[in-house]
Amino acid sequence: MNATTHRAPTWGADPYADALRSGRGPLFLRRADGWLLPLEVERWCGGTDAADRSALRRCKGGVLDIGCGPGRLVAALAAQGRRALGIDVSEAAVARTAAIGGSALCRSVFDPLPDEGHWGTALLLDGNIGIGGDPRALLLRTAELLAPRGTLIVETTAADVDERVEVQVDGGSGAAGGFFPWARVGTPALLRYAAEAGWAPAESWSVPAPPDQRPDSAERRFVALRRRTRAAVPRSRGPAARADSTSADRANSPAVSSSQRARKSSPGRPVTDV
Structure with missing residues (x-):
């Protein structure tokens, strides 16, 4: 991450793992003031929808799904014979990804x-631009992961928001685990952060969402980014542990199918009282 010290995410907390195992909510991100952000567990644990497929059609080469959750996108790409890897901090998410035919690392x-x-x-869908609570740092990190002509596909909120919050995972009967940083950004905010991090917009689009899936929003919105040419992309300033050679060797071993998210928020739904 950047120079700011970030606390470890707590997506491994029981409510999140339990929701993924059952394939259903309720599940929320709870702010310190008690407001709740509903999470779309049923959609994540289902098959790909029209909006998902609109993003997958734009994928080129090997695909890295950042914060893959229960793995519907990775599994769909694998079923097409595409090379795809999911990463998630939740062991339950990685295990479910493997169970439906995808490859993932915890x-x-x-x-x-x-x-x-x-x-x-690289994919940052389902609100995963919020990982770490610092969109610019996340965009800098993804620039390190992609090939020079690679594409980053980001899903943004339907609303024009730019907020950073501290949240806990909540299964509907109380929060579990400590607070961790999260962010929500609409397309205008994403484009500002992208420009600062050396990215240029290549395409933007939206897909109508079925009312039963997203009653708060008529559409899901996406932006495809590519690294600017003839310009040095700033490097992210991650923890020193990321340069550890032993960890690097482990990372370059084949993906395991036993299972990031400081994951997942509903990209378009505002935080609301429940």
């Missing part, structure tokens, strides 16, 4: 990862 995006600098596409 690892943070800020840890050493296989094939850094060679991925053709």
Whole structure:
């Protein structure tokens, strides 16, 4: 991450793991003031929808799904014979990804990862631009992971927001684990952070969402980014542990199918009282 010290994410807390194992909520991110951000567990644990497929059609080369959750995107790519790897900090997420035919590692995006600098596409869908609570730091890190002509596909909130919050995972009957940083950004904010981190917009689009999936929003929104040419991309300032050679060796071993998210928020739903 950047120079700021970030606390370890707590997506491994029981409510999140339990929700992924059952394939259903309720599940929320709870702010310190008690407001709740509903999470779309049923959608994540289902098959790909039209919006997901619109992003997958734009993927080129090997695909890295950052904060893969229960693995629907990784599994869909694998079923097409595509090379894809998911990463998630939740062992339950990685295990479910493996169970449906995907490959995943239980690892943070800020840890050493296989094939850094060679991925053709990286995905930050389902609100995963919020990982770590610092969109600029996350965009800098993804620049290190992708090949020079690689593409980063980001899902943004439907609302024009730019907020950083401290949250806990909540299963509907109380929060579990400590607070961790999270962010929510709309397309205008994403483009500002992207410009600062050496990215240029290549395409933006939206896909209508079924009302039963997202009653708060009529669409899901996406932006494809590519690294600017003829410009040095700033390097992220991650923890010293990321340069540890032993960890790097482990990261470059083949993906295991036993299982980042400081994961997942609903990209378009505002934090609301419940």
